[in-house]
Amino acid sequence: MQTLFTAEQLRDPDIAAANHELRTCVHCGFCTATCPTFQLLGDELDSPRGRIYLIKDMLEQGKPATEAVVRHVDRCLSCLSCMTTCPSGVNYMHLVDHARAYIENTYQRPFAERLLRRVLGATIPRPWLFRLALMGAGVARPMKGLIPGQSMLAKRMRAMLDLAPATIPPASAVEAPRVHPADGVTKARVALLAGCAQQVLSPAINEATIRLLTRIGVEVVIAREAGCCGSLNHHMGQHDAAMARAQANIEAWSAEKDARGLDAIIVNASGCGTTIKDYGFMFREAAPPLRDKAATVAGLTRDITEFLTEFGYAPTRPKPDLTVAYHSACSLQHGQKVTTAPKTLLSRAGFRVVEPAEGHLCCGSAGTYNMLQPEIAGQLRDRKLANIRRTKPDLIAAGNIGCMTQLGGQGLPMVHTIELLDWMAGGPIPAALADRG
Ligand code: SF4
Ligand code: SF4
Numbered sequence: 001m002q003t004l005f006t007a008e009q010l011r012d013p014d015i016a017a018a019n020h021e022l023r024t025c026v027h028c029g030f031c032t033a034t035c036p037t038f039q040l041l042g043d044e045l046d047s048p049r050g051r052i053y054l055i056k057d058m059l060e061q062g063k064p065a066t067e068a069v070v071r072h073v074d075r076c077l078s079c080l081s082c083m084t085t086c087p088s089g090v091n092y093m094h095l096v097d098h099a100r101a102y103i104e105n106t107y108q109r110p111f112a113e114r115l116l117r118r119v120l121g122a123t124i125p126r127p128w129l130f131r132l133a134l135m136g137a138g139v140a141r142p143m144k145g146l147i148p149g150q151s152m153l154a155k156r157m158r159a160m161l162d163l164a165p166a167t168i169p170p171a172s173a174v175e176a177p178r179v180h181p182a183d184g185v186t187k188a189r190v191a192l193l194a195g196c197a198q199q200v201l202s203p204a205i206n207e208a209t210i211r212l213l214t215r216i217g218v219e220v221v222i223a224r225e226a227g228c229c230g231s232l233n234h235h236m237g238q239h240d241a242a243m244a245r246a247q248a249n250i251e252a253w254s255a256e257k258d259a260r261g262l263d264a265i266i267v268n269a270s271g272c273g274t275t276i277k278d279y280g281f282m283f284r285e286a287a288p289p290l291r292d293k294a295a296t297v298a299g300l301t302r303d304i305t306e307f308l309t310e311f312g313y314a315p316t317r318p319k320p321d322l323t324v325a326y327h328s329a330c331s332l333q334h335g336q337k338v339t340t341a342p343k344t345l346l347s348r349a350g351f352r353v354v355e356p357a358e359g360h361l362c363c364g365s366a367g368t369y370n371m372l373q374p375e376i377a378g379q380l381r382d383r384k385l386a387n388i389r390r391t392k393p394d395l396i397a398a399g400n401i402g403c404m405t406q407l408g409g410q411g412l413p414m415v416h417t418i419e420l421l422d423w424m425a426g427g428p429i430p431a432a433l434a435d436r437g
Helices: 013-024 030-034 036-041 048-061 067-074 081-085 092-106 111-123 127-146 152-163 197-201 204-215 239-260 270-276 290-300 304-311 330-335 341-348 374-390 401-407 417-424
Strands: 178-180 188-192 218-222 264-267 301-303 323-326 352-354 395-398 414-416
Touching: 013 048, 013 092, 030 048, 030 081, 036 374, 048 067, 048 092, 067 092, 081 092, 081 330, 092 239, 111 127, 111 152, 127 152, 127 197, 152 374, 178 204, 188 204, 188 239, 197 204, 197 401, 204 218, 204 414, 204 417, 239 270, 239 290, 264 270, 264 290, 264 304, 270 301, 270 330, 290 301, 301 304, 304 341, 304 417, 323 341, 341 352, 341 417, 374 401, 395 401, 395 417, 401 414, 414 417
Parallel strands: 188 218, 188 264, 264 301, 323 352, 323 395, 395 414
Antiparallel strands: 178 218
16 A cells, blocks of 8 residues: 655654555455454444555544544454454554554543543553442442433443443452462473453452463462553553553563563463563564563463463363353454464363354454443344354353453353363362352
C-alpha cells in the first residue's frame, strides 16, 4: 500500500513502524473473511482492511482522531485473527496498538466514557482494588434492573454487573512473592506471572500451575515487584500506564534472572503472554540496558502449555471418561501461534478433545471489550457457545481467564487447561467438575 508520510513524520519511530506495516499490506482483503466484527456487522470499515485504511489516513493527516475512526477502531477486538490469515505478514497488532494510543492522545471521549476507561485501567490491574470492585458489583447486581435506558453507558453498566462472579474465591497464599521449591531434584527454575484479574477470579489456576510444576521438578518463583503485564492498559491506549507496568515486570524478572537464574517465564493467561512476548518491540527505543532486558524477558516467556510440551508431562491417573471442548483463546492461537500444544497435552492426559466449528472466531471477551462493547461481545459469546454445544462436551477448557469469564456460567463447566493437566497428574479435581458431583 502506498503511504504519504513526510520525512519529518517518519522520524517518529512509531510512525516509521506503522509505515512499515501499512506498506506491507497489499489490500487483498483476505483478512475480512476471518474478522469477527466484519462477520457480524458486514461493514468494510469494521474489517481489518477498512481499519487499516482509517488508521493510515489518520496517521498521515496527523490530525486528531475523528469520531468515526474511534468508533471502528474501538469495535476491533484485537483478536488478531487477521494476522493469522494475512498472506503478506502485516503486523496488525502493532498497527492497532499504535492507533489506540494515538486516539487516546488526540480524541476527547465523552466524560462518562473517559471516566469508565480510567476506572477500568486503574482497578483491574490491582488485585486488591479489583476484589473490592467485584464485591461492590455483587451488592449492586440485584439492582441491575433499575439501570434505566438503552444508552451505551447503561448497557455497559449492566454488562459489568453480569460479568461479576456471584462468589469471589478467597485470595490464595501461593501468589505472594516467594520461591516454591521443586519436589526432589530441581531440574529447572522458572518465574510465574501471578497476574492481576486472574488471581482474584480464579486463584485455582496459579495453584494448579505451581503444584504441577513443582511436582515435576521445577522451582517456581513469584518475583517481588512483578504484577500486571500491562496489556489491559495497552489495549485501551493507556500507553504510559502500560509501559510502567511492563517495565516493573522486566526489572523484577531481570533481577531474579541475574541473582539465581531463570529457564523461563511462565504465563498461564494467554492474553498476558501475548503482550509479554512483545515487550522487546514495546521497548525497542528504550535506552540500554532496559531495551536488552525487555528483549531477554520476551524471549524467555512461555505459555504454560509450551513449557510443559518442551519439559515433559506425564499423567498418573487413569483416563477420565470426559469429552473436553477445547476453546482456543485468540491470544494463544493468533497472538502466540500456540495451537497444538494444549490439545496434545489434554489428549495425553486422557481426555477426548473436540474442537468446535469456527474455532478461529473470538468469544467476545478480549480484555475489557465485553464491558465496553457488550452487544457485539454478547453476539460472539452466543455464537461461540452454540458451536461448543454442538460438540456435546462434558466441559470446556481454555487457557485464558478472559475467555473463561466470558464462556463460564452458561451451563457447562469451564476449566483452565492447567487445572485438568494437574488433576490427571495427581492434583485435586477442578472445583467446576467437583461441584457437578
Ligand atoms: S490480508 Fe493482509 S495484506 Fe491483505 S488486506 Fe488484510 S492485512 Fe492487508
Ligand atoms: S484484530 Fe480481530 S476484530 Fe480486529 S480487525 Fe483483526 S480480525 Fe478484526
